[in-house]
Amino acid sequence: MLKSRNYSIKTKLKLMNMLISGVTLLLACIGFGVYELITFRATLVRTLSIQAQIVGANNASALLFNDAKSAENTLSALKAAPMILSGGIYTRAGDPLAMYWRGAGGHTLPLPQMPAGQTEEHWFVGKELILIRSIVFQGKLIGTVYIRSDLQEMYDRLMRYAGIVAVVLSLSLMAAFLLSTMLQRAATQAILQLAETARIVSRKKDYSVRVPTTGTADEVGLLIESFNEMLTQIQKRDAALQTSQEQLEQRVAQRTAELDSTNKELEAFTYSVAHDLRAPLRHIQGFANMLMESLGPQLESDAKKYLHHIAEGTQQMGRLIDDLLSLARVGRQEPSLQMTGLNSLVQEVLRDLKNETEGRDIDWQVGDLPFVECDPGLMKQVFYNLLSNAAKYSRPRNPAVIAIGQVSVKGQLVNFVRDNGVGFNMKYAHKLFGVFQRLHRKEDFEGTGVGLATVQRIIHKHGGRIWAEAEIDKGATFFFSLASRNN
Amino acid sequence: VAAVNSIHHPTWGQLARRAQFAAAVFPAMLAVASNLSAQVPQTTEYQVKAAYLANFPRFVEWPNKVAKSESFNICVLGQDPFGVALDAAVAGETINRIPVAARRISRPQDALDCRVLFISSSEDNQWKEILAALKTSNVLTVSDMREFARRGGIVQFILDGNRVRFAVNLAATGPPGLKLSSELLKLAVPIGKTP
Numbered sequence: 296m297l298k299s300r301n302y303s304i305k306t307k308l309k310l311m312n313m314l315i316s317g318v319t320l321l322l323a324c325i326g327f328g329v330y331e332l333i334t335f336r337a338t339l340v341r342t343l344s345i346q347a348q349i350v351g352a353n354n355a356s357a358l359l360f361n362d363a364k365s366a367e368n369t370l371s372a373l374k375a376a377p378m379i380l381s382g383g384i385y386t387r388a389g390d391p392l393a394m395y396w397r398g399a400g401g402h403t404l405p406l407p408q409m410p411a412g413q414t415e416e417h418w419f420v421g422k423e424l425i426l427i428r429s430i431v432f433q434g435k436l437i438g439t440v441y442i443r444s445d446l447q448e449m450y451d452r453l454m455r456y457a458g459i460v461a462v463v464l465s466l467s468l469m470a471a472f473l474l475s476t477m478l479q480r481a482a483t484q485a486i487l488q489l490a491e492t493a494r495i496v497s498r499k500k501d502y503s504v505r506v507p508t509t510g511t512a513d514e515v516g517l518l519i520e521s522f523n524e525m526l527t528q529i530q531k532r533d534a535a536l537q538t539s540q541e542q543l544e545q546r547v548a549q550r551t552a553e554l555d556s557t558n559k560e561l562e563a564f565t566y567s568v569a570h571d572l573r574a575p576l577r578h579i580q581g582f583a584n585m586l587m588e589s590l591g592p593q594l595e596s597d598a599k600k601y602l603h604h605i606a607e608g609t610q611q612m613g614r615l616i617d618d619l620l621s622l623a624r625v626g627r628q629e630p631s632l633q634m635t636g637l638n639s640l641v642q643e644v645l646r647d648l649k650n651e652t653e654g655r656d657i658d659w660q661v662g663d664l665p666f667v668e669c670d671p672g673l674m675k676q677v678f679y680n681l682l683s684n685a686a687k688y689s690r691p692r693n694p695a696v697i698a699i700g701q702v703s704v705k706g707q708l709v710n711f712v713r714d715n716g717v718g719f720n721m722k723y724a725h726k727l728f729g730v731f732q733r734l735h736r737k738e739d740f741e742g743t744g745v746g747l748a749t750v751q752r753i754i755h756k757h758g759g760r761i762w763a764e765a766e767i768d769k770g771a772t773f774f775f776s777l778a779s780r781n782n
Numbered sequence: 783v784a785a786v787n788s789i790h791h792p793t794w795g796q797l798a799r800r801a802q803f804a805a806a807v808f809p810a811m812l813a814v815a816s817n818l819s820a821q822v823p824q825t826t827e828y829q830v831k832a833a834y835l836a837n838f839p840r841f842v843e844w845p846n847k848v849a850k851s852e853s854f855n856i857c858v859l860g861q862d863p864f865g866v867a868l869d870a871a872v873a874g875e876t877i878n879r880i881p882v883a884a885r886r887i888s889r890p891q892d893a894l895d896c897r898v899l900f901i902s903s904s905e906d907n908q909w910k911e912i913l914a915a916l917k918t919s920n921v922l923t924v925s926d927m928r929e930f931a932r933r934g935g936i937v938q939f940i941l942d943g944n945r946v947r948f949a950v951n952l953a954a955t956g957p958p959g960l961k962l963s964s965e966l967l968k969l970a971v972p973i974g975k976t977p
Binding site for chain 2: 353355356357359360361362365432433
């Protein structure tokens with residue numbers, strides 16, 4: 296029964312129809328059968344009663360004149376009724392006067408007692424019907440008739456009836472099956488189509504399909520209409536969503552293009568400005584040098600000091616211009632990637648830094664770094680900036696400890712450069728990679744404020760990410776990842 | 783029987799019927815058994831004949847000209863062989879709602895208001911006179927005299943072993959006389975076989 300819950304509505308309807316017609320027919324047949332049985336029994340009793348009356352009337356004189364032979368003659372007329380097994384005439388006192396047996400003779404049967412106040416009584420005993428009737432002659436009770444009838448005919452009839460019922464029932468069920476198979480299509484086809492369409496919609500996400508309408512105003516028709524309406528609305532909303540998404544993408548692309556061109560213009564501007572600044576600076580540097588060389592010995596110490604300041608200023612400005620040009624170049628050129636061992640880059644940088652760190656006690660702790668696909672020149676610039684920064688900001692430490700290595704952060708391998716220098720306030724971490732942004736006083740730590748901006752740009756060009764963690768006076772750590780295929 | 787019936791649930795039709803039948807049959811069986819063992823008072827020949835006399839009129843139709851009387855008289859002519867048996871047989875009986883009475887008469891002339899007349903064997907020697915006297919009357923004559931039916935009587939009692947039977951002379955009922963029912967006639971012994 297549990298399984299039947301998963302049957303198709305088609306099967307369910309068919310089963311329902313069959314069950315209903317079967318049960319109805321069965322009940323009707325049982326009803327008719329019971330009626331038939333009752334009627335037949337009543338008819339049987341009536342027939343037997345009439346026979347008993349005839350036998351009784353014909354035996355009145357025989358009873359009154361005690362003529363057993365005559366009574367037997369009369370009784371033998373019961374032969375005509377084949378279902379009567381035996382009969383008897385009893386005197387008023389209950390003594391048998393004459394008996395009749397169908398077939399071989401039997402023993403005299405005792406006469407059942409007539410219930411008080413009745414002239415007739417019958418009993419169904421097993422497969423027999425027994426009926427007794429008082430013989431009343433001219434208003435006087437003179438004896439009793441006893442008749443025993445076979446019920447075989449009734450049972451035969453019942454069996455025949457059961458057979459007919461079985462045939463009728465099976466034929467009707469077959470007819471019901473055929474009819475319900477034909478008729479259920481009218482009821483279920485629409486529902487099945489609806490279910491099929493719903494399946495298509497949910498599987499293919501195709502909202503353009505529609506259930507064919509039945510044109511009827513019943514619940515199924517209403518359901519289909521509502522379903523189609525729902526599909527239409529979903530389709531509309533889908534289209535609107537699609538349109539707005541396309542518009543959004545278009546706008547983003549437009550903005551990106553605008554930004555790109557602005558960026559390019561800015562870079563071009565930076566490059567040209569920096570480039571153009573170089574010539575006048577070289578003039579200033581050259582003439583200041585010439586002034587120093589030609590007039591050096593004659594100049595007063597104050598004038599010498601001013602000339603020295605000019606030289607320093609121009610030198611600083613030269614570095615600034617170099618850095619700006621370098622930054623601009625990184626922005627303009629695409630990195631040329633090749634497999635590079637980061638450890639060898641670090642070693643190169645450490646060699647370059649030897650002069651700068653002359654006389655300082657620095658503990659370089661270089662760990663195992665990976666081979667990655669990157670632009671070696673640009674990547675060397677990254678390490679140069681990060682390591683020289685680390686050396687610079689750990690200058691107050693003796694010994695300074697600078698560690699370079701690889702670490703796993705949230706399941707991703709990243710490279711890091713850690714120092715035990717002065718660190719910085721994390722509140723300003725977002726300014727760290729901006730151009731000309733400096734978190735320390737120029738008097739304490741020299742620098743142009745362009746280095747980390749360049750580093751970030753290179754990392755971004757490599758599809759990576761860079762960030763820093765620090766605490767004031769406890770050092771800083773710079774982490775950077777490269778494009779994920781490298782790690 | 784009623785008590786036994788009431789015990790059974792009415793819906794158990796078949797069972798109840800069977801029990802009812804058994805309850806009805808058992809007393810009868812007991813009665814049969816007791817009849818066999820107990821001494822049943824023997825019915826005498828004249829008790830039977832008296833009963834027959836009382837029953838004959840039930841199968842006889844009298845012509846309309848017979849006047850209605852206050853009592854339906856069954857008479858005995860001559861020496862009465864019945865004694866109280868006849869009075870017992872007619873006591874409380876009615877025929878067509880007329881009470882039956884037993885009379886004893888000594889002369890045939892007195893038989894005119896009798897419907898049934900039993901002629902005693904004591905009158906054997908004067909049967910001719912008696913029958914002649916009753917010729918035009920509508921009296922059912924009955925006797926156990928030898929050759930009574932053959933001689934012109936209507937009903938003659940005959941002893942067949944120890945059974946009382948009777949013969950009927952239909953010619954003696956004479957037109958427009960009595961009509962005897964076929965029910966009666968079918969029990970009658972043919973006259974040729976009468977003693």
